[in-house]
Amino acid sequence: MAPMITPSFSLVPPTFNIQMNLMNPMAMQAMTPRTQLDANSLTGFHTNAPMVPFPEAMKAKSSFLIDTILSAGQKNPINQNHKKENHIKKPLNAFMLFLKENRKTLIEENGYDEMSSGVMNKELGRRWQKLTDDEKQPYFELAKIEKERHKGKYPEWSAKDNLKKSKKYNPAQKVGKMCRAQLGNKDRSKWCKYCLRKQKCILSRILSQIAQTHDEETASEISHDNPESSSSIETTPIDSFPNQVSITLQEQEENLDNSEVEEGGPKS
């Protein structure tokens, strides 16, 4: 059953109606200002906008288009007076443009007008995933153009400017404290031997081992139909796990060391 584009929600946004392929001149209709398109799309009547070759025309019109899309929402992309002064926001990516463009459409649908943004974004995320690459293409093109505009307007700006200074980036904070990630080069002497060898950290190995054990247990659960065996592993929060591991790090390392020796030889 091929999923058809239903009247209830057009996968093709008002701004990009008709043809999604930007290399197609028909797509130039997509560059028609949204106010006109909205009215047209609601009545099923499409714009009579003249066809102009792409991408030159698109670039020419893109500025207006982006402005229209961006102004569709309440917030101004370039800081206005909310939050810090001089805060230059990131340019919108393709999905964000899609969100902005389709949120209104979704609100107009019954059932979505009372939903929270979180729920709406979930739905729009699902619909985004259903789009084909060709259908997403206009949004990527727009995002690219907006990025260029942004760069032209704020040549000195970098995404890192918007990173919170208070929050320090720590790649291990969610996964758990890996030796190298946690201790850094200063405490190299405290690294596990795997980190010293620039190999996968001991913690990763333990996690993999447990995941494997879990898979085996799950398999045996199915065969034995024993609900109680489900377990400590499944109910153990992944975030708290690294702490438990770290306590027995030495012990685990030794165990793994032994098993590694076994692995080294021809495994049965």
Add this chain to the structure above:
DNA sequence: CGCCCTTTGAAGAAG
């Protein structure tokens, strides 16, 4: 008032 939630993608950090 400001953060959270919820989505995807871009960019940057760190190993």
Add this chain to the structure above:
DNA sequence: CTTCTTCAAAGGGCG
């Protein structure tokens, strides 16, 4: 190169 985090939008909810 890989993996991970943060931030873009929106607006109701909550402390």
